[in-house]
Amino acid sequence: MLFGRKPKSSGFKAEEITLDRRTFLTLGCACCAMLALNVPDTALAQSPAAEAHLQAAKTAAGQDLVSYLRLADVVAPVSGLPPVAPDELMKMPTPAPAKVFDNLYFVGNKWVSCWAITTSDGIILIDAMDNDDEAKTIIEAGLKTLGLDPSTIKTIIVTHGHGDHYGGVGYLKGKYGSRVVLSEADWVMMETGLEFDRPDWGRPPARDISVVDGSVVALGDTKIDILLTPGHTPGTISLAFDVMDMGKVHRALLWGGTAFNFGRRPDRLPRLQTYIDATDRVRELARQQSVDVFISNHDLFDGAVAKIDRLKTGGANPFVIGTETTVRALTVMNESAKATFEVWKA
Ligand SMILES: [Zn+2]
Numbered sequence: 001m002l003f004g005r006k007p008k009s010s011g012f013k014a015e016e017i018t019l020d021r022r023t024f025l026t027l028g029c030a031c032c033a034m035l036a037l038n039v040p041d042t043a044l045a046q047s048p049a050a051e052a053h054l055q056a057a058k059t060a061a062g063q064d065l066v067s068y069l070r071l072a073d074v075v076a077p078v079s080g081l082p083p084v085a086p087d088e089l090m091k092m093p094t095p096a097p098a099k100v101f102d103n104l105y106f107v108g109n110k111w112v113s114c115w116a117i118t119t120s121d122g123i124i125l126i127d128a129m130d131n132d133d134e135a136k137t138i139i140e141a142g143l144k145t146l147g148l149d150p151s152t153i154k155t156i157i158v159t160h161g162h163g164d165h166y167g168g169v170g171y172l173k174g175k176y177g178s179r180v181v182l183s184e185a186d187w188v189m190m191e192t193g194l195e196f197d198r199p200d201w202g203r204p205p206a207r208d209i210s211v212v213d214g215s216v217v218a219l220g221d222t223k224i225d226i227l228l229t230p231g232h233t234p235g236t237i238s239l240a241f242d243v244m245d246m247g248k249v250h251r252a253l254l255w256g257g258t259a260f261n262f263g264r265r266p267d268r269l270p271r272l273q274t275y276i277d278a279t280d281r282v283r284e285l286a287r288q289q290s291v292d293v294f295i296s297n298h299d300l301f302d303g304a305v306a307k308i309d310r311l312k313t314g315g316a317n318p319f320v321i322g323t324e325t326t327v328r329a330l331t332v333m334n335e336s337a338k339a340t341f342e343v344w345k346a
Pocket residue numbers: 031032160162232257
């Protein structure tokens with residue numbers, strides 16, 4: 001197991017990671033809960049600049065990326081989609097685990113996804129769902145169903161420090177000794193005060209491997225490029241890596257934290273700006289690397305479960321959406337963030 005590193009300043013300030021109780025309650029104590037409470041304050045979305053960004057987001061979304069327009073629903077009802085209730089999604093039947101590429105597997109539920117990358121030296125897991133029970137009954141059992149051996153989970157990359165992504169780490173690390181990777185900023189956040197917590201989330205893992213922008217997580221024949229894409233949390237990381245579809249190589253990008261669920265407060269504007277900057281930067285990188293697979297850690301954004309159903313019918317792999325569509329998705333996120341910035345700063 002190798003962990004290359006190209007140190008770079010994260011630019012984060014510790015004071016950005018606290019959340020007062022009033023905001024916490026407003027958000028309903030759930031990761032991404034703003035999506036569950038996305039009742040827009042339409043009176044706020046009247047600035048010409050905000051309207052222009054909302055229109056740009058809608059144009060970029062077209063008909064096929066409306067799920068990402070949920071982000072803009074925070075300030076105006078643009079997606080036309082019903083609000084999301086995480087608790088309802090958690091109660092839905094667990095989708096069957098699935099092989100999505102030669103080296104990428106989905107295990108997860110309708111609320112939160114876990115992805116497994118197979119390598120020549122074991123499994124890299126991306127996120128670990130909400131708690132021990134899900135780690136056991138969905139991740140561990142799902143891998144076995146797919147013919148994979150959970151005891152080979154060498155590395156768990158946690159995209160950000162919210163419990164629906166780290167909650168099951170304790171079970172897997174305790175049983176299989178997996179190493180746990182987070183960004184330095186989110187290790188600090190988990191050590192100094194959780195932004196959100198729920199009784200059905202597992203406890204944060206103990207500090208293990210810390211990565212920064214430009215780090216490479218390597219296992220066997222596989223390398224994963226770590227991109228620091230803050231905003232959702234101070235140290236959200238996104239991952240770029242190769243996937244193979246019947247031997248044909250595609251470049252995949254997994255965005256590690258999508259919603260702006262840290263609340264409308266003037267002192268949060270710098271954090272929203274980091275999201276805008278991250279989507280700007282990674283959109284350019286997606287062009288340069290011809291990223292043609294764009295996935296999420298929540299089905300409600302990438303529609304992974306429906307794509308898995310389509311995969312079963314044969315034909316082209318629906319997860320290969322193309323570079324232009326990947327760039328449009330990042331534009332929807334970017335323009336939605338800019339619209340929100342304009343409203344929140346008012
Ligand atoms: Zn989150």
